[in-house]
Amino acid sequence: MSEEHSFTLDGRRIPFQDGQTVMQAALEAGVYIPHLCFNPEFTPHGSCRVCLVKVNNRMQAACTTPAADGQTVQSETEEVRDIRRGILQMLFVEGNHVCPACEKSGACQLQAVAYYVGMLAPHFKHFYPRRPVDASHPEAVIDFNRCILCELCVRASRDVDGKNIFAVEGRGIQAHLVVNTPSGQLGATNFSIHDKAAQVCPTGSILTKHQGYNIPIGQRLYDRKPINIVGDVAQLSESLGGRRHD
Amino acid sequence: MAESSTLTGAIRDIVQRHGGMPTRLLQILRDVQDRLTWLSPETLERVAEEIGISPNKVRSVAEFYSFLYTAPRGRYDILFSDNITDRMLGNRQLLHYLCDRLRVGVGKTRADGLVTVGTTSCTGMCDQGPAALVNGYTLTRLDKSRLDCIANLIESRIPLTEWPREFFEVYSNIRRADILLGRHFADGSALRATQKRGPDAIMEEMVKSGLRGQGGAGFGSANKWLSCRNAYGDVKYVVCNADEGEPGTFKDRVLMQDFADLVFEGMTLCGRIIGARQGFVYLRGEYRYMLNALKATLQQRREAGLLGEAILGDPSFNFDIEIHLGAGAYVCGEESALIESLEGKHGVPRIRPPFPTTHGYLNKPTVVNNVETFATAAKIAVEGGDWFASRGTAYSKGTKLLSVSGDCERPGIYEYPFGVTVNRVLEDCGAHNAQGIQMAGPAGHTISAKQFHRLICFEDLATGGSFMVFDQSRDILDGIRNFAHFFVHESCGFCTPCRVGTSLMRDLVDKVHTGHGTLYDLEEMRKLGRIMQVSCHCGLGQTAPNPVLDSLQEFPEAYERRLRSTAYEPAFNLNQALEEARQLTGRHDPGAYLNDEDLLVGVMP
Ligand SMILES: Cc1cc2nc3c(=O)[nH]c(=O)nc-3n(C[C@H](O)[C@H](O)[C@H](O)COP(=O)(O)O)c2cc1C
Ligand code: SF4
Ligand code: SF4
Ligand code: FES
Numbered sequence: 001m002s003e004e005h006s007f008t009l010d011g012r013r014i015p016f017q018d019g020q021t022v023m024q025a026a027l028e029a030g031v032y033i034p035h036l037c038f039n040p041e042f043t044p045h046g047s048c049r050v051c052l053v054k055v056n057n058r059m060q061a062a063c064t065t066p067a068a069d070g071q072t073v074q075s076e077t078e079e080v081r082d083i084r085r086g087i088l089q090m091l092f093v094e095g096n097h098v099c100p101a102c103e104k105s106g107a108c109q110l111q112a113v114a115y116y117v118g119m120l121a122p123h124f125k126h127f128y129p130r131r132p133v134d135a136s137h138p139e140a141v142i143d144f145n146r147c148i149l150c151e152l153c154v155r156a157s158r159d160v161d162g163k164n165i166f167a168v169e170g171r172g173i174q175a176h177l178v179v180n181t182p183s184g185q186l187g188a189t190n191f192s193i194h195d196k197a198a199q200v201c202p203t204g205s206i207l208t209k210h211q212g213y214n215i216p217i218g219q220r221l222y223d224r225k226p227i228n229i230v231g232d233v234a235q236l237s238e239s240l241g242g243r244r245h246d
Numbered sequence: 247m248a249e250s251s252t253l254t255g256a257i258r259d260i261v262q263r264h265g266g267m268p269t270r271l272l273q274i275l276r277d278v279q280d281r282l283t284w285l286s287p288e289t290l291e292r293v294a295e296e297i298g299i300s301p302n303k304v305r306s307v308a309e310f311y312s313f314l315y316t317a318p319r320g321r322y323d324i325l326f327s328d329n330i331t332d333r334m335l336g337n338r339q340l341l342h343y344l345c346d347r348l349r350v351g352v353g354k355t356r357a358d359g360l361v362t363v364g365t366t367s368c369t370g371m372c373d374q375g376p377a378a379l380v381n382g383y384t385l386t387r388l389d390k391s392r393l394d395c396i397a398n399l400i401e402s403r404i405p406l407t408e409w410p411r412e413f414f415e416v417y418s419n420i421r422r423a424d425i426l427l428g429r430h431f432a433d434g435s436a437l438r439a440t441q442k443r444g445p446d447a448i449m450e451e452m453v454k455s456g457l458r459g460q461g462g463a464g465f466g467s468a469n470k471w472l473s474c475r476n477a478y479g480d481v482k483y484v485v486c487n488a489d490e491g492e493p494g495t496f497k498d499r500v501l502m503q504d505f506a507d508l509v510f511e512g513m514t515l516c517g518r519i520i521g522a523r524q525g526f527v528y529l530r531g532e533y534r535y536m537l538n539a540l541k542a543t544l545q546q547r548r549e550a551g552l553l554g555e556a557i558l559g560d561p562s563f564n565f566d567i568e569i570h571l572g573a574g575a576y577v578c579g580e581e582s583a584l585i586e587s588l589e590g591k592h593g594v595p596r597i598r599p600p601f602p603t604t605h606g607y608l609n610k611p612t613v614v615n616n617v618e619t620f621a622t623a624a625k626i627a628v629e630g631g632d633w634f635a636s637r638g639t640a641y642s643k644g645t646k647l648l649s650v651s652g653d654c655e656r657p658g659i660y661e662y663p664f665g666v667t668v669n670r671v672l673e674d675c676g677a678h679n680a681q682g683i684q685m686a687g688p689a690g691h692t693i694s695a696k697q698f699h700r701l702i703c704f705e706d707l708a709t710g711g712s713f714m715v716f717d718q719s720r721d722i723l724d725g726i727r728n729f730a731h732f733f734v735h736e737s738c739g740f741c742t743p744c745r746v747g748t749s750l751m752r753d754l755v756d757k758v759h760t761g762h763g764t765l766y767d768l769e770e771m772r773k774l775g776r777i778m779q780v781s782c783h784c785g786l787g788q789t790a791p792n793p794v795l796d797s798l799q800e801f802p803e804a805y806e807r808r809l810r811s812t813a814y815e816p817a818f819n820l821n822q823a824l825e826e827a828r829q830l831t832g833r834h835d836p837g838a839y840l841n842d843e844d845l846l847v848g849v850m851p
Contacts, residue, residue, distance in 0.1 A: 046597050047741050049781045059780035064597045086777040090746035124750055149739075167302045168739075169309040171575070171592075173749050175739030180302040182287065 007071035009053075016067040023051055023062040026075075032228035033075050034084060034113045036091075036202050037150035038063040039234055042159070048150055049087050050113060054080055084117045092122040094173075095129065096145035097203075103212035104204025106220030110148060112227035127173075134179065136187030139209055140198060146205040147177045152234075153206060157197035165189045165197060177205075200234045254292055256281055261296040268299050269608075271307055271590030272573060275314055276531075280381075283323070284315040303591075310592035310738075312366060312574030313382065313531050320355045320362035322400045327377040329368030329493045330684075330728040331651045331714055337376035340388055341365065347397040361400050367576060367732055368493035369532040372651035372714070373419045373658045381406060382534045385413050414535065418500045419658030422674060424645045425629075425637065426622055427661050433507045434552050436515050436627035441558050445519045449475075452519075452623065454631025456643035461487055461579075461616030462686060462710030463785075464642075467623065470613055474603040475520040477611035484516045484525035484565075485607065485614045487584060491530060491576035492687035493732060494712030497647035498617040500659050502529070503536055505621055506543045510567055512620030514553060515627055516613055517565040525567040526607070528584050531574050540569055576736040577786050581614040583738065594740045595784035618647055618711075638664035642703035650675045652684075652715035664703040671713065672698065679717040682801065687712035688729035689789035692722070692796035722804040723759055726793050730755040733790040744787025747778045751791060764810050768798060 006015045009026055016025035021044060026033050037048040046064040053062045054074040062075070074080060091097075091110065099105045131144040149168055154177075157165040165186075169178045181188040192198070193208050217223070221230055260277045264270040271293075278293060279285055285293075285308050294301040308314045315323075326332070326341045345352055345363050355362040371377035374386045383406060385396075392413060399409055420427055440448045452471060458464040474482060486509060490498040501509055513525045529537065544567055547553035557563040570588055572578050578587045582596035585607050606612020615623075622644060626634050635643045642664035648671060651657045655676030662671070672680050680698070685691045686709035693700070693707070700707050716725060730752040739745045754771050757763045775791030782788045798805060821840050828838050 044597070046783055049742050049783065052781050061783075066599065083777050083781055086774070087742050087781060090742050090750070093750075094742075094746045125753060127746075127749070148742075149745075164300060164302070167306055169302075169306050170739065171310050171312075172734060172737040172739040173745055175745060178302070178305075180300070182291075 005069050007067055007073055009073045010076050020067050021063055022065045022067050022073055025067045033062045034116055035063055036113060039152055039200060042155050045151055050084055052080060052083055081117050085119045088114045088117055088119045089123045091148050093124045093126045102204045103207060106217055106223045108204055109202035109233045112222040116227050134186050136185040137191060139193045141207050141209055142186055143205055144177060146203045148203055149175060150202060152200040153197040156200045160196035163190060165191050202233060257292045258296055266297055268297055269590045272587060273570060275308060276571060276573060279314060283321055284319045306592050314573055318355055320360055322361040323381050324363045325366040325379045327369035327371060327375060328365040329372060330725045331372040332375040332377060334652060335376045340376055340393060343390060344393045344397060367735060370490055370496040370499050372494055372496060374417055383414060384416060384535045386416055418504050421656050421658040422660040424661040426625060426645055431508050436511045436624040437552060437558055439627050440515060440518055448627050449519050451626055451631040455626045455634040457622055458704060459616055460618035464704045464708060467619055470603055471516060471520055474611045474613045477604045479611050481610045482520050482522040483607040483610055483612040484513050484522045485612055486513050486527045486617055486620055487614055488527050488529045488617045489572055489579035489584060491579045492689060492710055492712050494649060494651055494687050494714040495710060496649045497659055497711045499533060501617050501621055506540055508621045508624050509617055510547060512624035513567060514565050515624055518563060520613060523564050526588055527567060527569045528588060529569055529571055531572040534571060577738045580784050594738050639703045639705060641705050647711055648713045649711050650713045653677060653717035654715050665701050668698040668700055677715045680715050681718045682716045682722055684714040684725060686710055688732055688793050692793050692800055694800040722797055722801045726797050727755050727759050729793040741783035743778050743781045747774055748790050750774055751794060758805055758808055761808050763808060768805055
């Protein structure tokens with residue numbers, strides 16, 4: 001007789017420990033739930049809403065919902081996928097994501113999740129916001145056009161690097177990522193490509209200079225296997241296209 | 247040099263007056279802005295330095311709240327309330343009239359820096375609009391002659407203190423009173439009852455009363471208090487939610503203005519029961535006009551032994567109340583965003599659970615209740631739970647204050663036992679020709695006459711109190727469009743489906759409203775609305791599509807008569823998009839237009 005806690009996820013029994021979220025328990029059990037603002041090394045944020053699952057009869061974010069005994073969780077249903085697809089489409093039209101021209105293409109978590117949920121086109125009207133590119137730093141470039149406001153770089157820089165270089169400012173659709181210097185330029189900070197913050201971006205927003213095409217298109221992280229098999233960008237070793245922090 | 251040292255001095259004084267506390271950051275920025283009219287990057291740096299926090303924390307607060315300005319602003323700052331009820335009373339014409347008189351563009355600051363004129367979300371004066379704010383102070387019942395006078399006062403640089411008092415007068419407009427507004431309450435009687443019978447006995451009365459939160463969600467108040475009382479920890483807090491940001495609601499305004507003692511007494515009572523020593527009132531920025539009077543009432547209560555140390559002479563009964571002023575953010579009415587704002591941060595809702603009753607202000611157990619809930623609790627302490635529960639319906643005990651506005655003869659506050667029909671309210675307020683009601687504000691329900699027999703209570707039509715009437719002469723879609731724009735403005739921007747979805751929805755509504763929509767767009771609205779309802783992080787985004795979804799159901803004809811007969815119309819106007827090319831090439835021959843109809847439109851200007 002085991003006293004182990006568990007819930008079911010798409011019919012599969014998932015064990016969990018007290019205090020774990022649905023996402024954490026699923027990940028530990030090797031079941032993929034799509035996510036963008038969640039990274040197992042950081043406290044859950046709950047902002048992208050891509051990890052939506054149906055818990056009993058309510059849609060909830062898997063990354064912030066505490067696991068509970070006997071819960072029925074649905075993830076890979078058409079209903080849930082439909083909503084995830086809609087949210088992905090919103091992210092794509094909000095920024096400027098020109099995948100064919102982006103050096104992250106093929107190794108981008110945003111793109112990979114979009115494929116995973118079956119998003120074929122952005123569907124909604126594009127916002128075409130005017131956002132700058134910041135190339136002031138000798139080693140890295142920030143393309144704000146691709147930022148999805150997941151705040152992983154914000155959290156990494158503040159909580160791991162102890163540098164507090166990034167922040168989100170503004171309200172509503174005006175919300176945008178900023179660099180915490182009077183000039184707003186990354187070059188004026190002590191940012192380094194060895195920072196945790198340089199390695200967590202799930203999109204092509206924060207890029208290391210001079211190595212964009214080291215791995216040819218076609219051989220990149222998500223080019224041959226989908227994200228549910230290969231996992232997050234930030235968790236993988238460099239040779240696989242991710243940048244592990246050691 | 248001299249100038250920057252006076253700036254530093256002024257900022258230092260203000261920061262010190264607030265004890266240099268980071269939790270008072272929003273209050274500090276408000277005071278600094280009062281002195282300097284806007285918050286320059288340099289000012290923000292100084293504030294950060296004086297408090298000893300990082301500059302980006304200060305900037306993120308300054309950038310979040312509508313009433314904090316990070317760009318230069320006129321010495322006279324006028325914001326017209328832009329709720330649909332203000333629009334129905336002609337605020338748009340008045341806005342343009344004033345702008346013309348002052349020779350300034352809408353939303354612009356005049357070159358000489360004297361005046362800025364713009365718009366803001368509902369200021370809670372729907373029963374006496376069109377309304378506006380001048381430097382944060384409420385102006386009511388605007389008309390052209392008032393605006394003539396105001397324009398002259400501004401041009402002559404007359405300080406606000408010398409403007410005619412009647413411009414600022416706010417009537418209470420209580421039209422129907424029941425047990426809350428109608429019966430006399432002796433200040434201190436609820437606290438005396440608690441002293442006499444003990445907090446447990448009063449808690450028992452609260453349980454018996456069946457009182458449910460009057461802010462709209464209807465959570466059982468006794469349960470909330472008990473849960474906080476039982477929560478682990480010695481330090482607990484009581485928070486009164488006086489943010490009242492739901493367009494069309496103004497009952498908390500009237501309670502705070504005319505019944506502040508009752509509200510404060512309810513908070514003190516709650517403090518006694520849960521074991522808190524500190525309470526906060528989060529007063530929406532738009533109600534700044536009553537701040538001084540409220541502070542005076544608090545002082546009187548301290549002097550009367552009803553607040554502060556050793557209340558009613560009992561050395562174990564200590565409780566005080568502080569008022570925090572909001573700064574233009576509807577989302578700060580959501581209890582966890584409100585707590586963030588109270589802590590001096592920008593108002594992004596927290597992840598729940600944990601709930602405020604265990605992890606609230608500064609992560610301590612906290613009760614957050616609506617103004618009306620606290621006022622009612624004070625009455626229950628005196629008159630008893632059974633007395634209260636004898637009114638209302640099975641699952642909605644007692645009475646509800648409705649804020650009635652829009653097309654009716656007698657807008658104002660109506661107190662009814664729960665279970666009153668919509669029809670009865672319409673009759674009482676003199677709405678003879680109603681086509682529809684926006685119930686519980688934009689986040690609530692849009693209902694047509696088919697539903698006027700329904701009951702106002704949690705079992706049927708739940709409401710926080712907003713009741714806006716649209717008569718047959720109105721175009722329902724004007725209201726829906728106003729609400730769609732409201733949600734874009736008020737989304738905090740934290741989560742994807744609300745941040746992006748509110749803008750997509752606004753664009754779809756605008757497209758239909760301007761006659762470019764098709765059946766396809768209506769289906770898009772439904773689909774988008776369903777995604778938002780289930781996927782947003784907080785109640786704001788989850789309810790934002792309600793007006794569109796409800797009105798598609800209740801008033802399909804308001805949409806259909808505007809539709810193009812084609813099945814699909816692109817979101818952009820192709821002919822207009824070609825205009826730039828025509829200008830550049832100087833071509834205006836028929837070949838440069840897509841079809842004859844466009845040619846006509848194209849050559850018009
Ligand atoms: C976007 C949003 C705005 C809200 N605004 C208010 C408000 O202005 N006043 C209020 O009392 N409750 C408001 N609420 C509800 C509060 O979160 C909370 O439920 C309420 O203050 C609890 O008090 P009650 O139980 O006494 O009603 C709002 C909720 C949301 C999601
Ligand atoms: S730059 Fe990347 S990591 Fe940072 S908020 Fe944007 S998308 Fe997230
Ligand atoms: S739904 Fe999301 S973006 Fe909208 S107000 Fe709530 S947290 Fe902010
Ligand atoms: S991964 Fe859960 S909300 Fe972003």
